[in-house]
Amino acid sequence: MAKPKVAFYWCASCGGCEEAVVDLHEAILKVVEAVDIALWPVALDFKRKDVEAWKPGEVTVAFINGSIRTSEQVDWVKLLRQKCPVVIAFGSCAHLGGIPGLSNFTTREKTLANKYHNSPSVDNPDKILPQLETEINGYELELPEFLPAVYALDQVIEVDYYLPGCPPVPDLISAAVGAILEGKLPEKGSVLAPDKSLCDTCPQKDSKPEVMKIESFKRVADSSPDPDTCFLAQGYVCMGPATRSGCGELCIRGNMPCRGCFGPTSEARDGGTKMLSAIGSLLDTTTEEASERLAATMVDPLGTLYRFSLPTSILKQRLG
């Protein structure tokens, strides 16, 4: 039997997801043994016309990482969707919008101005911005459009499965590849990770006090948490209660509160408001004034609660 063919593609991403594939170490040899890689821009030289020439279904699975920010990315993922029976959103950006999604906190215009006009290292006296079409020496040059906002993959094309994480961890990638090869994929639309909250698997969970009382919000930027005590109990916003497990608790073991890259479990529509509900209940206050004072010590709720998921949150972006 011919080996199944798979494709890897990247959109607005940092390259970490590509790194995650390489991080499979020896396991990658097993993958390469079992499948043929038909597209992988970071490592192999394929062109768009090669993909256009694929027969439908010839390449079984497309792993797509990165969020969507340009018209070119939209074209590519639509093409891959058209060709591949299975599309997997790979990593937090494709799954939830990811870190680039924080750009939805501001407008396209401000983002462009920041990059091309106001950045201290930019010299652009004529305030030129990238144009879709430019004529230079008689040549027509084209650039993709910078879209109004950042999108998760399933806001642009239909997605069959999600591999969460920034980046996804080797165990989950191997398990997903195994499930594909054996034809044992779960129900369409599933996130290929456990559906329990991180607190359930956290090494710190036994240090959670019976009744948690947050007296003030702390940040790792200003102070260092005690590595043996639940972060939330210490006042560090740890997204564990509202985040899916499966990451191997890497951040927790590195003395870093969970930042939520796996997104919420299937029970929660919006990880940010879910977390807000959880921490709000834990504040050690009994009056409105004290609650306000305590709330004031939480720096940047939006960036903290939606670090990886702003584009797929209920409100999606700042307006006005």
Added chain:
Amino acid sequence: MPEDSFEPRIVGFLCQWCSYTGADLAGTSRMQYPPNLRTIRVMCSGRVDPTFIVQALAEGADGVLIAGCHPGDCHYSEGNYRAMRRYPLLLKLLEQFGIETDRVRLEWVSASEGEKFARVVGEMTARLKELGPLNWKKRSAEYSGAA
């Protein structure tokens, strides 16, 4: 929309033990208050997950009222403290999304405070008329739509 014809849509989450009864009293006592509130009866103000509030705003509400028993009087003893603790955090978050904090109001209304209930709804309606429609769904679709 001309300002005077704008009728704000307010979603009200009322706890069934105090505030819902208070609203009922306002009704049975024939107190006048604007018809802008769509009431959702909940067991307790502590049950009002911030997700519900945000969802209401995202789907067309111009404002959201959460009303519960006075602190100390919650039927489940602590529920309204939860509501009270979450509220200022939620306002901070909404502000970052560009939503005026006056659109979301938390009030304590006992079963005998029909008058207070009518006043709160009146004040809130007036304030929302000043702020104008939120229109999140439409504005959001217009701004970022489908890619």
